[in-house]
Amino acid sequence: MLPPTSSNRKRTAMTILLHQYDSSPFSEKVRVCLGIKQLAWAAVDQPVIMPKPDLLALTGAYRRIPVMQIGADIYCDSVLIVRELERRFPSPSLFPTGSTGLDQALAQWTDRSFFQAAVGVIFGGLGDKVDPAFRADREKLSGAPFNPEAMAAAVPYMAAQLRSHAALVSDQLADGRAFLTGDRPGLADANAFYNLWFVRSFHAPAADAFLDLPGLAAWYDRVVAIGHGDRGAATREDAIAAVRDATPAPASVDPADQALAGRNVTVAATDYGRDPVAGRLVGSSPHHWSIAREDDRAGSVVVHLPRLGFALTPAH
Ligand SMILES: N[C@@H](CCC(=O)N[C@@H](CS)C(=O)NCC(=O)O)C(=O)O
Numbered sequence: 001m002l003p004p005t006s007s008n009r010k011r012t013a014m015t016i017l018l019h020q021y022d023s024s025p026f027s028e029k030v031r032v033c034l035g036i037k038q039l040a041w042a043a044v045d046q047p048v049i050m051p052k053p054d055l056l057a058l059t060g061a062y063r064r065i066p067v068m069q070i071g072a073d074i075y076c077d078s079v080l081i082v083r084e085l086e087r088r089f090p091s092p093s094l095f096p097t098g099s100t101g102l103d104q105a106l107a108q109w110t111d112r113s114f115f116q117a118a119v120g121v122i123f124g125g126l127g128d129k130v131d132p133a134f135r136a137d138r139e140k141l142s143g144a145p146f147n148p149e150a151m152a153a154a155v156p157y158m159a160a161q162l163r164s165h166a167a168l169v170s171d172q173l174a175d176g177r178a179f180l181t182g183d184r185p186g187l188a189d190a191n192a193f194y195n196l197w198f199v200r201s202f203h204a205p206a207a208d209a210f211l212d213l214p215g216l217a218a219w220y221d222r223v224v225a226i227g228h229g230d231r232g233a234a235t236r237e238d239a240i241a242a243v244r245d246a247t248p249a250p251a252s253v254d255p256a257d258q259a260l261a262g263r264n265v266t267v268a269a270t271d272y273g274r275d276p277v278a279g280r281l282v283g284s285s286p287h288h289w290s291i292a293r294e295d296d297r298a299g300s301v302v303v304h305l306p307r308l309g310f311a312l313t314p315a316h
Helices: 026-036 053-059 080-090 099-105 107-129 132-142 146-155 155-171 187-201 216-228 238-244 254-262
Strands: 016-020 039-044 067-070 073-076 228-231 263-268 276-283 287-293 298-308 310-312
Touching: 016 026, 016 238, 026 080, 026 099, 026 107, 026 187, 026 216, 039 099, 039 238, 053 067, 053 238, 053 298, 067 080, 067 238, 073 080, 080 107, 080 187, 080 263, 080 298, 099 146, 099 187, 107 155, 107 187, 146 155, 146 228, 155 216, 187 216, 187 287, 238 298, 238 310, 254 276
Parallel strands: 016 039, 039 228, 073 298
Antiparallel strands: 016 067, 067 073, 263 276, 263 310, 276 287, 287 298
């Protein structure tokens, strides 16, 4: 147990593990949130394509990135990760104006249509330069063929979509505010930022096509300046050992889900990467499911998944 201090930086030394890779946009969302909260954390780099045996030892089946690990608790999906960061480390808040629900709801925009525009611009721009192993992996992930010609043809449309999304960010800054919800940064900034960061980091064709929008470039630089908190590194073996040494935090099932408490269930994403996580339902809320499972390498873990965009199926 670490001695209590007033600083998030010391209080959490190396207890937050983020399974990620540097080019991952959803990881960048979380990294900015770790920066806003000035937290200490360690990056556990995972492969960009399957197989990911050390990640699946923790999640059971969930393969997407990022995944956050605190002790023997495993949080899947950036939406649930940032929610858990706020719950455990409330100050400074990711919701500086108290707009908790709407700021989280923004992910339904940034993680879907805004993200799809960024993906279209990047991969349409790469055309047939996309690595064949990556291409085959992403076809499996999405269940849809990767068609470089169609993607290249869609670049002008996708670039226009991207600029239009960015223009909404510019509108929000029109009164001269520093950040999207006011003078302090929050989740809204991390959400709106990461797709623009994604296209810029890939030097995609439309990478700079939004920086002329009023207020955009200065805001972008302000978000970059937040940084990523106090970043360290841990190995995948360290991460599995950390689970073995820990006990999952107590969880409770929402009264509305009592009929499912303790039952064997599977939970799977409904969009892409739909591999079902199987285990016993030990926790829930209107926002999440918590599944207890045993792993040969990691021991007892509890895997937490969001409820929005995920489906639970009771085992027979
Ligand atoms: N809704 C998920 C989306 C995560 C996602 O699509 N992540 C990408 C990387 S940024 C991914 O997992 N791609 C496939 C892979 O890395 O295996 C979240 O918010 O975390």
